[in-house]
Amino acid sequence: MTDGAPTVEGTRAAGRRRIVIITGLSGAGKSNALQAFEDAGYFCVDNLPPRMVPAVMEATGEGVGGPDGVVAVMDMRGRRYFGEELERSLEAVEREKGWDHRILFIESDDPSLVRRYKESRRPHPAAKNGDVLEAIRRERRDLSTLREMADLIVDTSGYSALDARLRFKKLAESFSSRLTVSLISFGFKHGTPMDVDTLLDVRFLPNPHYDPNLRPLTGHDPPVRDAVLGLADCQEFLQKASDLLSFLVPRYDAEGKTYFTLGIGCTGGRHRSVAIVEELAKRLRVRDIGVDLFVRHRDVER
Helix, strand or coil: CCCCCCCCCCCCCCCCEEEEEEEECCCCCHHHHHHHHHHCCCEEECCCCHHHHHHHHHHCCCCCCCCCCEEEECCHHHHHHHCCHHHHHHHHHHHCCCEEEEEEEEECCHHHHHHHHHHHCCCCCCCCCCCHHHHHHHHHHHCHHHHHHCCEEEECCCCCHHHHHHHHHHHHHHHHCCCEEEEEEEEHHHCCCCCCCEEEECCCCCCHHHCCCCCCCCCCCHHHHHHHHCCHHHHHHHHHHHHHHHHHHHHHHHCCCCEEEEEEEECCCCCHHHHHHHHHHHHHHHHCCCCEEEEEECCCCC
């Protein structure tokens, strides 16, 4: 932690309660997120009618819900039955005094959602005549207002079941305690992650893809790591990136931010970005900047 950094105190003021509203696209992982918060000690309610939010907040305001507060899932199911009440309830939550509020929006790309519905064989709540893709697109449009209201957007595209559980576990813990920093490697040719707070492009470094001996390997393999990390420009980049995060993280924490995601991108997401994320995570752990650190390589298997 750098000299002169803000004093980091608890992100929730004494005597205040916390309510986390989980919303987002059907099939994106809201149930997994709810389970993670329940395991972390929150009082959890699934598919809560929007008009019941004030009653739940009142009922748990004296500590009934436990030390970490309340989590409620409100999504397309509620909007189907209660129309615009969902948006109005979230606006009311934002105005409530004595509570800390977080609105968590969970989403995935269309191919991931279609695949999950095919695998589960469950009907999409907005599907008509079995057209899942159209239902997903319509739901995405209908929930665009809620997405704009969110404090945190989590994109679970391409997540394995294990990755999703670990991500939501870290997220739930970070809402109760200290800041969680997530480092994600990715390939620009596969699209930019939707949930990053800050993005750094490492395509200025030579691409190992053009070396026939390195092409089939990944940034986890020593020959690729040596080729990437052995560059003077890469070492300077890592030093500057580490300094930047050491400056930013305690200040984000002091402002009450609970989750910070840094994306490191190269062309394909298999070589340079993977090696750099692993090395950056290693350096941050050595610096001990007082955060929970989570690493994900989105495109390394593509």
